[in-house]
Amino acid sequence: MTARPHADRVPPVADILAGDRRALATAITLIESTREDDREPAEDLLQALLPHAGKAVRLGISGAPGVGKSTFIEAFGMRAIAAGRRLAVLAIDPSSERSGGSILGDKTRMPELARSGQSFIRASPASGTLGGVARRTRDVMLACEAAGFDLVMVETVGVGQSEAAVADMTDLYMLLVQPGAGDELQGIKRGVMERADIVVVTKADGALEGPAAHAKADFEAALSLHADEGPWPPCVIACSSLEGTGLDEIADAVERHRTAMAKDGALEAKRAAQASAWLWREVEDSLVAALHADERIAPAVEALEAEVTAQTLTPGAAARRIVQRLLERDA
Ligand SMILES: Nc1nc2c(ncn2[C@@H]2O[C@H](COP(=O)(O)OP(=O)(O)OP(=O)(O)O)[C@@H](O)[C@H]2O)c(=O)[nH]1
Ligand SMILES: [Mg+2]
Structure with missing residues (x-):
């Protein structure tokens, strides 16, 4: 064809x-x-x-399965829309098995947003991409901004590298955690915690109100351990998406973050660094994809990988030879 x-x-x-x-x-x-x-x-x-593009407030949202991301985005998003925002929600689904149902799933979990004329919801399966990351989500975000959406929420489940990718494409990264499992900080990888601008403790209502306060204190203590002197000191806020408490406080923190980042061109610098990092991410992805797609090189790559797994060749030496093959391919 x-x-x-x-x-x-x-x-x-x-x-x-x-x-x-x-x-x-x-x-x-x-x-x-x-x-x-x-x-x-x-x-x-x-x-x-x-x-x-570029005029939107870009929020990254991640958290373990069931932590309350969709419910939060719905509640927070509807408030933002009531305040005059147009909201795009972009969900990255890192597990290919789930991706079939995720769009429908998220739309039913966000019924009001799904109905609103001021919102746009899109889920992207991350299958087939490196590190479980939807490669094109950043581009999709730019398209949404050009279409006039001035608040973008990029959501991902807290597994794999998709969190880092979300933090790398947004202005403010929110990590959602839930009360109860807070004692051991829910096994959250250090690198992820360190990226968080706001840690949101969800479900702070009913019987979970006390545990939510405990979790908030735990995360505040953990954050203070590695609070550096950036333009924005990270904070912890408890909320209930069901009862609507804490959401104003979060909206206020987003505003204050914006103001803090506007000083000394911090936001521009952050976005510039992100764009540059994304360039190299794309270069790496493209090179690896080219390697795997090329039938003339693939057998040699496989053979080299076999030597590496058999521990008869170092990964460094094998990588150098693979790159050499790629460079010589069209020579
Ligand atoms: N009590 C209480 N329950 C909540 C709150 N927010 C979410 N939940 C409940 O927690 C469960 C999971 O909520 P979701 O919003 O679907 O969580 P999620 O993080 O989007 O889940 P996945 O998309 O599966 O990763 C649901 O049963 C919600 O009703 C809240 O503020 N308070
Ligand atoms: Mg969800």
Whole structure:
């Protein structure tokens, strides 16, 4: 089959900029397409949208399964919409088995948001990408911003590297934790805690109100251990998405974070560093994908990997030879 042009699937830039939801959805499908012949039109489209992106508040949300992410996003998001925001929710689902049901699942967990004309919900399966990370979520975020969404919440379940990716593409990273399991800090990896700008203790209501206060104190103590002198000292806030308590405090913290990051160009510097880090992430991903896709190199790569697993060759030496093969490929 010959590759056919996909011009029919490239939505007009003007429609996206005008906030046409169908145009945006079509754009996202193109951006997320893994077809080789979709890459160039997708990149051209993003290039056209880029000057119109960047004005949104970018929030990253992660937490263990069942911690209350969807309920929080619904409650927090509806308040933001009531305050005049347009909200895009982008969910990265790192487990491919779950991805089939996740979109529907999240829409039923966020019924009000799903119905609101001021919100846009999109789930991306992260299957087939490195480190369980949806490679295109950052691009999707830019498209949503160009379409006029001025608050973006990027959500991921707290497993694997997707948390780091979410922290790497947002202005403010929120880690959701729940009361009860707080004593051992819920096995949260140190690196993840250190990235959190706000730790949100969820479900602070009813019988869990006391345990939530305990968890808050535990996390405050843990955070103070590695609080550095950045523009924003991380904080811990308890909330109940069901009762609506603590949500104003979180919204206020988001505002204060914004103000703190506006000083001395801290936000611009953070975004610049993120874009640069993303570039290298993409370069690594592309190189590895090229290696795996190339039938002329694949057998040699496999053979080298076998030597490494048999411990007869060091990973360093094997990596150097693999890179050499790739560089010499088209020579
Ligand atoms: N008591 C109480 N329960 C809550 C609150 N928020 C969420 N829950 C409950 O916790 C359970 C999980 O909530 P979700 O919002 O689906 O959690 P999640 O983190 O999105 O879960 P996954 O998407 O499966 O990772 C549900 O039964 C919610 O009703 C809250 O503020 N208070
Ligand atoms: Mg959820």
